[in-house]
Amino acid sequence: MRNVLYFTKRIHSFAGRILYLNLIGMMLISLFEGIGIFLLIPLISLTGIFDFHLEESSPIYSIYRIFQGVPKNVSLLLILAIYVLLIIGQGFFQRNQMILNGKIQQGFIRHLRDETYKNLVQANWDFFLKKRKSDIINLMTTELSRVAGGTHMFLQFITSLVFTFIQISIAFWLSAQVTIAVLLFGLVLIFFSRTFIRKSNSLGNETVELSKTFLAGITDHFNGIKDIKSNTLEKSHLNWVRSLSLKMEQNVNELIELKTTSQFIYKIVSAFLIAGFVFFSIKMFQAQSAQLMLIIVIFSRLWPRVSGIQSNLEQLGSLIPSFKALINLQSECLKAKELNEEDYMDVDPIVIEKELECQNVYFRYDQNQSTYALQNINIQLPANHMTAIVGPSGAGKSTLIDLLMGLNRPEKGEVLVDGIPLTSDNLLSLRRSVSYVPQDPFLFNGSIRENLLMIEPDASEEQIWEALKFSASAEFVKRLPKGLDTLIGDRGVRLSGGERQRLVLARAILRKPFILVLDEATSALDTENEAKIQAALERLKGTMTIIVIAHRLSTIRNADQVIVLEQGEVIQKGGFSQLANEKRGMFSNLLEKQINNL
Numbered sequence: 001m002r003n004v005l006y007f008t009k010r011i012h013s014f015a016g017r018i019l020y021l022n023l024i025g026m027m028l029i030s031l032f033e034g035i036g037i038f039l040l041i042p043l044i045s046l047t048g049i050f051d052f053h054l055e056e057s058s059p060i061y062s063i064y065r066i067f068q069g070v071p072k073n074v075s076l077l078l079i080l081a082i083y084v085l086l087i088i089g090q091g092f093f094q095r096n097q098m099i100l101n102g103k104i105q106q107g108f109i110r111h112l113r114d115e116t117y118k119n120l121v122q123a124n125w126d127f128f129l130k131k132r133k134s135d136i137i138n139l140m141t142t143e144l145s146r147v148a149g150g151t152h153m154f155l156q157f158i159t160s161l162v163f164t165f166i167q168i169s170i171a172f173w174l175s176a177q178v179t180i181a182v183l184l185f186g187l188v189l190i191f192f193s194r195t196f197i198r199k200s201n202s203l204g205n206e207t208v209e210l211s212k213t214f215l216a217g218i219t220d221h222f223n224g225i226k227d228i229k230s231n232t233l234e235k236s237h238l239n240w241v242r243s244l245s246l247k248m249e250q251n252v253n254e255l256i257e258l259k260t261t262s263q264f265i266y267k268i269v270s271a272f273l274i275a276g277f278v279f280f281s282i283k284m285f286q287a288q289s290a291q292l293m294l295i296i297v298i299f300s301r302l303w304p305r306v307s308g309i310q311s312n313l314e315q316l317g318s319l320i321p322s323f324k325a326l327i328n329l330q331s332e333c334l335k336a337k338e339l340n341e342e343d344y345m346d347v348d349p350i351v352i353e354k355e356l357e358c359q360n361v362y363f364r365y366d367q368n369q370s371t372y373a374l375q376n377i378n379i380q381l382p383a384n385h386m387t388a389i390v391g392p393s394g395a396g397k398s399t400l401i402d403l404l405m406g407l408n409r410p411e412k413g414e415v416l417v418d419g420i421p422l423t424s425d426n427l428l429s430l431r432r433s434v435s436y437v438p439q440d441p442f443l444f445n446g447s448i449r450e451n452l453l454m455i456e457p458d459a460s461e462e463q464i465w466e467a468l469k470f471s472a473s474a475e476f477v478k479r480l481p482k483g484l485d486t487l488i489g490d491r492g493v494r495l496s497g498g499e500r501q502r503l504v505l506a507r508a509i510l511r512k513p514f515i516l517v518l519d520e521a522t523s524a525l526d527t528e529n530e531a532k533i534q535a536a537l538e539r540l541k542g543t544m545t546i547i548v549i550a551h552r553l554s555t556i557r558n559a560d561q562v563i564v565l566e567q568g569e570v571i572q573k574g575g576f577s578q579l580a581n582e583k584r585g586m587f588s589n590l591l592e593k594q595i596n597n598l
């Protein structure tokens with residue numbers, strides 16, 4: 001029941017007024033149906049099968065009376081005409097109500113989808129470091145469509161509820177005693193059906209878990225399909241999928257079994273109930289035959305509805321976990337919200353006049369761990385100069401860059417832009433001025449042109465080629481049969497590693513950023529192409545702030561400042577040649593090794 005209330009609140013807050021309109025529609029439909037039942041009385045009395053012996057106090061007597069004054073053949077026509085009108089009216093409202101239901105359902109799902117996506121993309125970087133992408137995809141696709149089914153179920157549930165309520169009211173009006181007796185039985189039945197609802201709820205939880213695991217697994221497998229094939233891991237992966245597949249099958253079968261069992265029990269109990277009820281009402285309540293007949297008609301139509309409510313509740317129970325998972329995701333996103341809606345309005349890029357600075361910065365990925373990924377960082381990155389960050393793998397170079405871009409937030413200390421602390425007020429304008437080439441460059445599945453224009457939609461053909469020349473990729477793009485319009489596949493798989501890197505570099509430069517951040521951006525290039533890019537960077541020097549991470553020290557020969565990191569700490573900083581001359585320092589050490597290796 002709690003679950004249903006939860007759903008109601010959500011849909012109500014979304015649909016509001018329309019839901020009431022829907023409710024009124026349902027009431028009218030049920031009323032029409034109720035009136036239809038009453039028409040049976042004069043109809044039957046016309047046929048003369050029954051003798052009604054109606055008492056004047058009886059509620060249906062008045063209906064009976066209306067038709068008594070009318071000549072027999074006219075009254076037959078009258079009853080049939082009313083009947084036809086009722087059906088037309090009912091059909092009309094039913095149609096509108098179904099359309100309305102569809103609108104509520106689809107609108108609610110759209111709202112849920114848009115809202116969830118918005119919250120997701122506005123969540124901070126930390127959120128994405130901790131969440132599996134496949135879980136998010138699963139929620140946005142499979143679970144969302146299950147919620148859509150749940151919404152449908154919910155509306156049906158409300159319809160049944162309204163219908164039941166109105167029919168019961170009519171029955172109550174006819175004979176309070178009989179109705180109360182039947183209702184008591186019904187309540188007992190619903191009470192016992194709670195176990196079924198609980199069971200289907202737990203099966204629903206299992207469904208969500210299984211589909212999450214499945215998606216995570218196959219995403220992983222296909223991302224690593226090359227490793228799987230080259231290491232002949234097909235069999236073990238196939239086994240994994242098979243066993244999970246089996247569990248998914250069992251889960252659904254169990255749900256079906258549960259549903260059919262409860263329906264079966266319901267049917268049996270209902271049969272006993274109706275039989276018992278007819279027996280007792282005739283023997284004990286001495287109900288008038290007309291009333292009794294009407295109540296039997298009402299209840300025999302009502303029972304399927306009541307059992308419908310029961311099975312609706314069960315199905316809702318199994319779908320609520322999906323809904324909850326979606327709502328949980330939303331609230332997690334909101335907790336990890338980086339900026340407010342209005343912050344995303346047009347912001348201008350920051351122009352750094354003096355420097356980017358880290359003051360006493362400490363950062364760790366996991367608050368529960370004692371080791372810091374970065375500690376006691378005090379550095380200045382002067383504007384329009386080139387700063388290089390070097391150090392062994394795992395030293396914290398990429399982490400430092402994420403901090404400078406405001407993706408990670410320092411646990412202690414501050415990142416300052418021209419002396420102003422980096423907060424949500426200037427975060428977005430800082431990012432607007434940054435072009436970033438990450439260590440694992442990402443290209444979207446599309447053409448080269450689309451990938452470039454994504455960052456700068458208004459770039460002209462000329463600017464595109466200029467950027468391609470900068471990154472030493474103009475030649476290879478020209479050689480492609482379709483040039484800029486060549487499709488490059490998922491993540492750019494149809495290009496070589498170095499080509500991909502150069503394209504991402506072109507994309508970064510196309511934006512004409514104030515700050516250019518390159519994390520191992522030339523690691524996959526041959527020396528010739530790397531030298532070209534190095535020369536291009538040299539030309540850019542003085543026009544923008546450049547931050548470069550490189551293992552190959554030749555790349556950073558022109559840097560104005562070199563920062564050496566080791567195990568999360570700055571151990572050396574200064575000019576390239578200055579550090580090269582500090583004989584016992586880590587930097588000259590690294591330099592020496594690289595020269596010796598040549």
Ligand SMILES: Nc1ncnc2c1ncn2[C@@H]1O[C@H](COP(=O)(O)OP(=O)(O)OP(=O)(O)O)[C@@H](O)[C@H]1O
Nearest residue numbers: 129365366373392393394395396397398399400439
């Ligand atoms: N998402 C993460 N969650 C937890 N720890 C992380 C995460 N990313 C990095 N780390 C840890 O932080 C430390 C610094 O990682 P970082 O990626 O900054 O190194 P790096 O200097 O860029 O290394 P490389 O040269 O190999 O790219 C590493 O010890 C790493 O294990």
Ligand SMILES: [Mg+2]
Nearest residue numbers: 397398399439
């Ligand atoms: Mg790195």
